[in-house]
Amino acid sequence: MTTSSRIEWTEQTWNPIVGCTKISAGCKHCYAELMARRLQAMGTPGYENGFALRLIPERLSDPLKRKKPTIYFVNSMSDLFHEKVPVDYIDQVMDVITRTHWHSYQILTKRAARMARYFKARPVPENVWLGVSVENRRHGVPRIDYLRSVDARIRFLSVEPLLEDVGVLDLDDIHWVIVGGESGPKARPMKPEWADVVRIQCEEQGVAFFFKQWGGWGADGKRRAKAKNGRLLNGRTWDEMPAHAPM
Structure with a gap:
């Protein structure tokens, strides 16, 4: 089953696997876990066991x-x-990705080491955009080097939820960076300067920058009832896409 997506940087979602387990700080208030519980309560096929990992061939x-x-x-x-x-x-x-060469596929992982091991003996299909999550310095930033070691046509970072100032980033061979705050009832705030320092580094290093959302907190540091709370950073939207992207 594929479904239209409300995620600003994609068109459809494809879930041949559902469920996961937490491995880092960005997982604490996982949106997918909350959604899986709702879908389980609604009796949606594929979510009979909630957020337990399940292959759906x-x-x-x-x-x-x-x-x-x-x-x-x-x-x-x-x-x-x-x-x-x-x-x-x-x-x-x-194999499905390779056979459907007319589509593009965005694959995002927090298991960057396993991703790098997998592709060490296999080519990345030309229509794959490969990305890692970078929520903080401790867990997220080290994933960038694993991503850089893989020969993908488009490499991207999902700096979401941005939980702290991630410091100086080496964006060599990275083509796209997405930044966003955390949403949901227990969302942690994102400070404007954290997002802006990433944007500035993207500009300096020639990397496309996409600002996805503020999340549950506004740029003024106040909690908002509305989940996304706008997409303006420094008074404008940032919708840059990687070069040669089909969108």
């Missing part, structure tokens, strides 16, 4: 049925490189 063929070129976010409700996802299942996902 019957969804593997879904992109083959769509002929319109589409940008897919792969496993918005999981992590393709979770340690419990078998290598042969990842191979099956990659």
Whole structure:
């Protein structure tokens, strides 16, 4: 099953896996976990066990049925490189991606080391955008070097939820950076200067910058009832996409 996405930087989501486990600070208030619980309560197929990891092979063929070129976010409700996802299942996902060359696929992971090991012996399909989450210095920033070691056509960082000043970033061979604050009832605030220091480094290093959302807190440091609370940073929207991207 693929679904239209409300995520600003993609078009559709494709979830041949659902469920995950927490491994770093960015996982604390996981949006996918909350959504999985809601879907379980609604009786939605695939979520009978809530957020427990589950492979759904019957969804593997879904992109083959769509002929319109589409940008897919792969496993918005999981992590393709979770340690419990078998290598042969990842191979099956990659086979579908390779066969559907008219689509583009955004794969985002917090398991950067496993991602790098997987692609050490395999080429990254040309239509894959490969990304890692960078929520803080301790857990997130070290993932960038793993990503840089993989020969992907487009490499990107999802700096969301941005939980602190991530400091000086080496963006060599990185093509796109997304920044956003945390949403949800327990969202942690993002300070404007944290987001702006990332934007400035993108500008200085020639990397496309995309500001996704403030999340549950505004630029003024006040809690908001509305989840996304606007997309303006320094009075404007930032919707830059990587060079040669189809969007």
